[in-house]
Amino acid sequence: xxxxxxxxxxxxxxxxxxxxxxxxxxxxxxxxxxxxxxxxxxxxxxxxxxxxxxxxxxxxxxxxxxxxxxxxxxxxxxxxxxxxxxxxxxxxxxxxxxxxxxxxxxxxxxxxxxxxxxxxxxxxxxxxxxxxxxxxxxxxxxxxxxxxxxxxxxxxxxxxxxxxxxxxxxxxxxxxxxxxxxxxxxxxxxxxxxxxxxxxxxxxxxxxxxxxxxxxxxxxxxxxxxxxxxxxxxxxxxxxxxxxxxxxxxxxxxxxxxxxxxxxxxxxxxxxxxxxxxxxxxxxxxxxxxxxxxxxxxxxxxxxxxxxxxxxxxxxxxxxxxxxxxxxxxxxxxxxxxxxxxxxxxxxxxxxxxxxxxxxxxxxxxxxxxxxxxxxxxxxxxxxxxxxxxxxxxxxxxxxxxxxxxxxxxxxxxxxxxxxxxxxxxxxxxxxxxxxxxxxxxxxxxxxxxxxxxxxxxxxxxxxxxxxxxxxxxxxxxxxxxxxxxxxxxxxxxxxxxxxxxxxxxxxxxxxxxxxxxxxxxxxxxxxxxxxxxxxxxxxxxxxxxxxxxxxxxxxxxxxxxxxxxxxxxxxxxxxxxxxxxxxxxxxxxxxxxxxxxxxxxxxxxxxxxxxxxxxxxxxxxxxxxxxxxxxxxxxxxxxxxxxxxxxxxxxxxxxxxxx
Numbered sequence: 001x002x003x004x005x006x007x008x009x010x011x012x013x014x015x016x017x018x019x020x021x022x023x024x025x026x027x028x029x030x031x032x033x034x035x036x037x038x039x040x041x042x043x044x045x046x047x048x049x050x051x052x053x054x055x056x057x058x059x060x061x062x063x064x065x066x067x068x069x070x071x072x073x074x075x076x077x078x079x080x081x082x083x084x085x086x087x088x089x090x091x092x093x094x095x096x097x098x099x100x101x102x103x104x105x106x107x108x109x110x111x112x113x114x115x116x117x118x119x120x121x122x123x124x125x126x127x128x129x130x131x132x133x134x135x136x137x138x139x140x141x142x143x144x145x146x147x148x149x150x151x152x153x154x155x156x157x158x159x160x161x162x163x164x165x166x167x168x169x170x171x172x173x174x175x176x177x178x179x180x181x182x183x184x185x186x187x188x189x190x191x192x193x194x195x196x197x198x199x200x201x202x203x204x205x206x207x208x209x210x211x212x213x214x215x216x217x218x219x220x221x222x223x224x225x226x227x228x229x230x231x232x233x234x235x236x237x238x239x240x241x242x243x244x245x246x247x248x249x250x251x252x253x254x255x256x257x258x259x260x261x262x263x264x265x266x267x268x269x270x271x272x273x274x275x276x277x278x279x280x281x282x283x284x285x286x287x288x289x290x291x292x293x294x295x296x297x298x299x300x301x302x303x304x305x306x307x308x309x310x311x312x313x314x315x316x317x318x319x320x321x322x323x324x325x326x327x328x329x330x331x332x333x334x335x336x337x338x339x340x341x342x343x344x345x346x347x348x349x350x351x352x353x354x355x356x357x358x359x360x361x362x363x364x365x366x367x368x369x370x371x372x373x374x375x376x377x378x379x380x381x382x383x384x385x386x387x388x389x390x391x392x393x394x395x396x397x398x399x400x401x402x403x404x405x406x407x408x409x410x411x412x413x414x415x416x417x418x419x420x421x422x423x424x425x426x427x428x429x430x431x432x433x434x435x436x437x438x439x440x441x442x443x444x445x446x447x448x449x450x451x452x453x454x455x456x457x458x459x460x461x462x463x464x465x466x467x468x469x470x471x472x473x474x475x476x477x478x479x480x481x482x483x484x485x486x487x488x489x490x491x492x493x494x495x496x497x498x499x500x501x502x503x504x505x506x507x508x509x510x511x512x513x514x515x516x517x518x519x520x521x522x523x524x525x526x527x528x529x530x531x532x533x534x535x536x537x538x539x540x541x542x543x544x545x546x547x548x549x550x551x552x553x554x555x556x557x558x559x560x561x562x563x564x565x566x567x568x569x570x571x572x573x574x575x576x577x578x579x580x581x582x583x584x585x586x587x588x589x590x591x592x593x594x595x596x597x598x599x600x601x602x603x604x605x606x607x608x609x610x611x612x613x614x615x616x617x618x619x620x621x622x623x624x625x626x627x628x629x630x631x632x633x634x635x636x637x638x639x640x641x642x643x644x645x646x647x648x649x650x651x652x653x654x655x656x657x658x659x660x
Contacts, residue, residue, distance in 0.1 A: 015173060021178050022036060022037075038181075047234060048151075050236065057649065072102050074102075104132060118135055127652070171238050179227055179228075202456055219515075220343060223346045224345075225461070231511070241367040250312070252343075260342045261339050262335045263334050264308075265305060266304060266305055270306045270416065271382060272413045275385045276410070280413075314425065322422055349363050357435070358436060361431075375424035376427040381413060381427045381429050384410075386550055387550075389548070390505075401494060403495075404491065406529070409531060412429045413428040431530075438517065442517050448511040451511075465521045469522055471521070477587070482598065496572050501618060501621045503536075507572070510572075513529050535558055536556055541557075627656060
């Protein structure tokens with residue numbers, strides 16, 4: 001096949017974004033250049049596999065339903081083809097020259113001039129396809145591997161809308177390799193730090209570190225360990241509008257400290273909510289004398305201004321473009337001399353001040369990450385304490401939910417403006433950190449780090465937890481995996497379903513918002529956080545005599561029960577439990593269905609208890625959660641569509657009712 005330079009299969013050494021990363025490293029961090037080049041293929045493969053998995057799961061352009069299953073057994077090729085069409089014969093002849101792995105199955109999709117083969121390691125519930133190895137293309141004359149996610153987009157003959165993904169995917173690919181390069185160097189430094197006292201696991205490391213440095217944050221360690229970001233989204237490392245330097249400075253996986261900057265804003269231009277007065281002043285108490293000095297020197301009346309924190313990237317790149325007029329008029333006063341050192345959590349825009357690690361500070365960042373520009377709506381900020389109070393009222397009634405605990409949002413601030421971009425980009429939410437509540441043997445782990453690879457054992461953090469659990473329980477890995485998961489469900493499902501079924505509150509329960517606590521590997525408590533994405537079915541909440549006064553324009557409260565269901569099912573069952581089950585299957589070899597049976601059993605136990613107070617709600621929820629097919633949020637298709645709403649794919653439900 002003769003290829004011109006614009007053909008998707010034409011050879012190209014570096015993506016433009018990779019070249020930019022290399023240039024940055026050569027000029028600023030030359031010690032990482034070799035690591036970056038070494039990890040280029042791995043970074044490309046990670047984003048490529050996420051994209052391919054997502055396209056198959058969502059059946060974009062019938063990629064899943066129209067593909068042919070293929071398996072090589074010795075010298076025999078077994079396929080789902082009922083008939084071999086003549087036009088396929090040259091491709092199938094070329095296929096015999098390709099080295100296919102016998103431990104994998106393949107999905108083969110035919111196009112005009114070539115075929116694409118997707119290497120499938122496993123396929124689990126909700127059509128979650130795990131890829132391993134190289135995605136291959138086969139023409140009549142030759143074959144090769146698909147090198148990048150954007151190359152795959154070009155090959156799949158996707159509509160013009162899909163091509164807008166290419167820049168995002170190339171950006172994420174380069175950033176992923178940059179993260180791998182830094183991670184490799186960081187592991188080298190960890191090994192030097194440990195010297196001869198090598199640790200068998202990350203769990204052992206954080207326990208030792210905490211003993212040596214009581215003020216060290218184990219939660220920060222796990223927040224920054226999730227190297228690959230969102231486990232399902234192909235845009236997991238996309239950060240459009242950010243330079244390689246920005247990515248390396250502010251992303252959690254780079255383990256950097258940076259600044260929280262500050263502005264003074266005239267009080268009449270600030271809307272705010274605080275659980276207790278002076279939350280800003282208390283959170284940033286160490287800089288308040290300097291703030292007072294600044295205001296006095298500049299002859300500004302303290303009583304007329306509110307001090308607000310702002311992310312350093314936002315301060316440098318978004319503050320002046322968005323608020324130049326307000327700065328010129330003295331409505332907003334940037335304070336160059338005022339800052340506090342912080343580090344990023346797994347969510348990038350949520351930071352942990354080093355001077356006060358009892359508080360997380362969520363700050364707006366006007367850059368796209370995954371599918372969303374990470375500014376913060378005024379409603380999210382101003383509903384923070386209202387939602388917190390509602391959660392407290394619920395937990396006051398549901399006294400049996402002692403292991404299911406919130407990280408409360410204690411204050412929210414937003415800039416007053418008729419312009420939505422101005423309201424969203426000078427917005428702050430302050431949230432509790434409950435790490436200090438842990439006893440010496442307990443460890444709190446960010447949910448999105450459960451699938452991270454440990455720098456000590458080279459296995460997932462969840463696999464390390466399972467080992468510790470089995471060792472302390474003195475049981476086999478197979479029995480232990482099921483017992484461990486049963487314990488995990490006992491501290492999660494009763495809380496999630498009580499909030500949902502009795503009160504209509506669908507918490508956004510994906511892994512990034514989840515902070516399970518373990519003791520000797522055993523799940524003992526579960527903290528949930530971040531109210532911004534929750535959905536509340538008003539009818540159920542009102543029936544329990546709860547009437548939170550959410551900010552006008554909020555999408556939190558809904559009269560549509562389907563909105564409540566889709567939020568809960570996707571984030572809790574598909575994204576959260578689905579991933580934990582995948583990790584347990586991988587670590588133990590236990591059949592996936594055994595774990596979903598435990599999910600259904602725990603749901604049934606909770607529903608039985610709730611039927612004493614809300615029997616009709618229970619029947620509604622049983623009908624929804626046990627239907628044969630459910631909708632799966634189509635993350636990639638939404639990025640390829642001009643539609644502003646959510647898009648879904650229909651998938652088989654592992655909790656579906658069995659045939660009678």
